Amino acid sequence: MVAGRLAAVLGAALVVIGAPAGAAAAGENAAAESAPTFNADVGPILYENCASCHRAGQVAPMALTSYEEARPWARAIRTKVVAREMPPWFADPRFGQFKDVTALSQEDVDTIAAWVDGGAPEGAGPAPDAPEFASDWLHERPPDFVLEMPIDVEVPAQGEIEYLSVWAENPFEEDVFLEAVQMRPGNPAVVHHAGIFTRELPPGTRLGQDRVRPGGQLIPMPVPINPYEDPAVKLARREAARVFVEDAQLIFYRPGGGFNRFPEGTAKLVYAERALEFQMHYTLTGRPETDRSAAAFWFARERPRRRMITVGSGEHGGTGQVRIVESEEQLELQAGSGFTRTPNIPPHAGDFRVTGIWPVLDDVTLYGVWPHMHFRGKDMTYIVSYPDGTEETLLHVPNYDFNWQIEYDFVEPLKVPAGSTLKTIGHFDNSIRNRYNPSPDREVFWGEQSWDEMFFIFTKYTIDKEDLGKRTSN
Numbered sequence: 001m002v003a004g005r006l007a008a009v010l011g012a013a014l015v016v017i018g019a020p021a022g023a024a025a026a027g028e029n030a031a032a033e034s035a036p037t038f039n040a041d042v043g044p045i046l047y048e049n050c051a052s053c054h055r056a057g058q059v060a061p062m063a064l065t066s067y068e069e070a071r072p073w074a075r076a077i078r079t080k081v082v083a084r085e086m087p088p089w090f091a092d093p094r095f096g097q098f099k100d101v102t103a104l105s106q107e108d109v110d111t112i113a114a115w116v117d118g119g120a121p122e123g124a125g126p127a128p129d130a131p132e133f134a135s136d137w138l139h140e141r142p143p144d145f146v147l148e149m150p151i152d153v154e155v156p157a158q159g160e161i162e163y164l165s166v167w168a169e170n171p172f173e174e175d176v177f178l179e180a181v182q183m184r185p186g187n188p189a190v191v192h193h194a195g196i197f198t199r200e201l202p203p204g205t206r207l208g209q210d211r212v213r214p215g216g217q218l219i220p221m222p223v224p225i226n227p228y229e230d231p232a233v234k235l236a237r238r239e240a241a242r243v244f245v246e247d248a249q250l251i252f253y254r255p256g257g258g259f260n261r262f263p264e265g266t267a268k269l270v271y272a273e274r275a276l277e278f279q280m281h282y283t284l285t286g287r288p289e290t291d292r293s294a295a296a297f298w299f300a301r302e303r304p305r306r307r308m309i310t311v312g313s314g315e316h317g318g319t320g321q322v323r324i325v326e327s328e329e330q331l332e333l334q335a336g337s338g339f340t341r342t343p344n345i346p347p348h349a350g351d352f353r354v355t356g357i358w359p360v361l362d363d364v365t366l367y368g369v370w371p372h373m374h375f376r377g378k379d380m381t382y383i384v385s386y387p388d389g390t391e392e393t394l395l396h397v398p399n400y401d402f403n404w405q406i407e408y409d410f411v412e413p414l415k416v417p418a419g420s421t422l423k424t425i426g427h428f429d430n431s432i433r434n435r436y437n438p439s440p441d442r443e444v445f446w447g448e449q450s451w452d453e454m455f456f457i458f459t460k461y462t463i464d465k466e467d468l469g470k471r472t473s474n
């Protein structure tokens with residue numbers, strides 16, 4: 001629709017160019033008049049592509065839901081869309097075909113640029129219909145179960161807020177299969193991104209008994225291994241890491257996201273024995289805020305054949321993955337443990353390379369990927385090598401930006417046969433050239449805080465031979 005309008009505008013411009021020379025002055029006027037207008041051309045683009053974040057109460061700094069709101073930002077809008085910094089989308093378009101691409105088409109970018117260059121006019125026609133956003137849950141029927149975080153989280157006005165884990169008891173007594181799941185922020189202005197994970201807690205752990213407060217951070221987080229750390233803590237973390245790699249991610253939220261409906265025959269499993277972790281990454285608004293986010297569950301009506309599994313590709317441990325750091329394979333900490341320690345990123349290292357290799361042992365089908373690094377993340381590439389030696393790049397993110405945690409779901413699920421390998425290749429920039437780097441002089445540990453680092457591509461997949469229908473116990 002928008003493209004059609006632009007074509008009409010260009011058509012008008014051609015008529016002007018083709019007009020007799022004597023009409024030059026009038027022609028210039030007509031050219032200005034034929035610049036795209038907000039009402040006819042640009043409004044609909046902004047409503048469709050920007051307003052999900054740029055509207056009242058959401059995470060973006062200003063609303064773009066009317067001409068009056070958008071006009072003062074015209075220059076900034078032009079700059080951001082031409083640089084392709086807005087809307088956020090970082091996949092190299094040469095590789096992979098993804099659903100819900102939020103990148104603007106070149107036509108839309110050109111329309112916005114021409115609108116700004118033409119004085120950002122409102123246009124004579126009627127204003128486009130204001131965008132509407134579902135305030136309800138997104139699946140086609142009401143949820144079967146809604147779980148809120150057990151506490152309100154107080155988000156301070158200013159300062160620095162660490163990511164937070166808020167734990168909830170698993171509300172289900174037995175394994176539950178979900179056909180859809182959604183996470184919804186209680187206060188969308190402060191929830192930058194978040195995830196819900198299911199985790200098996202160490203035996204004897206009870207929720208709400210640990211350091212911070214009821215419902216607060218409970219177990220030491222997985223992955224980070226600090227060489228100066230107490231050995232007992234280290235061991236506990238390694239134990240926790242085992243949980244981490246095993247299909248822990250239930251749903252991930254970012255503005256405009258947070259809803260997953262699983263393809264027919266598949267379902268997300270909420271394992272009965274695991275607790276639920278709301279992992280919250282907040283942003284500050286300058287005012288004290290509170291948030292109580294929630295998740296909705298829709299139970300599968302029929303028993304699915306396969307689990308939709310989410311595992312971090314590039315991780316070490318659990319799934320038999322190997323990590324290579326700066327050309328050196330990382331050896332297991334303890335023979336047979338499956339756990340390695342990734343060396344820290346040295347101060348000022350500008351191109352620190354980490355590769356994860358995941359031997360695919362069963363025929364699997366891949367559905368989507370979510371690359372994850374922190375402030376020092378520079379780029380990521382995901383490659384499948386098939387048993388016949390051919391390779392295919394599934395995703396390439398040349399300029400990784402921690403601010404934007406984007407999930408890329410494949411248009412067509414991808415069959416990957418046993419005997420293939422999945423390679424996750426990434427670089428970190430701990431130098432001063434990285435504008436997000438808070439402290440280039442520091443050695444960077446592996447950990448969950450944004451100033452520590454992580455490295456993986458969460459991969460959603462099913463195992464082709466799995467047939468849950470065959471299980472006799474039900």
Ligand code: HEC
Pocket residue numbers: 045046049050051052053054059060061073076077080081086087088102104255256403
């Ligand atoms: C997924 C959410 C999201 C979408 C979609 C989005 N933005 Fe943004 N935008 C943000 C956030 C958050 C910021 C502030 C942080 C930043 O600059 O990265 C921002 C910042 C901006 C800024 C800079 C504001 C300033 O203070 O200088 C402009 C301009 C902008 N967006 C325009 C757009 C336009 C135009 C679109 C659509 C074509 C769009 N954005 C789509 C979330 C979004």
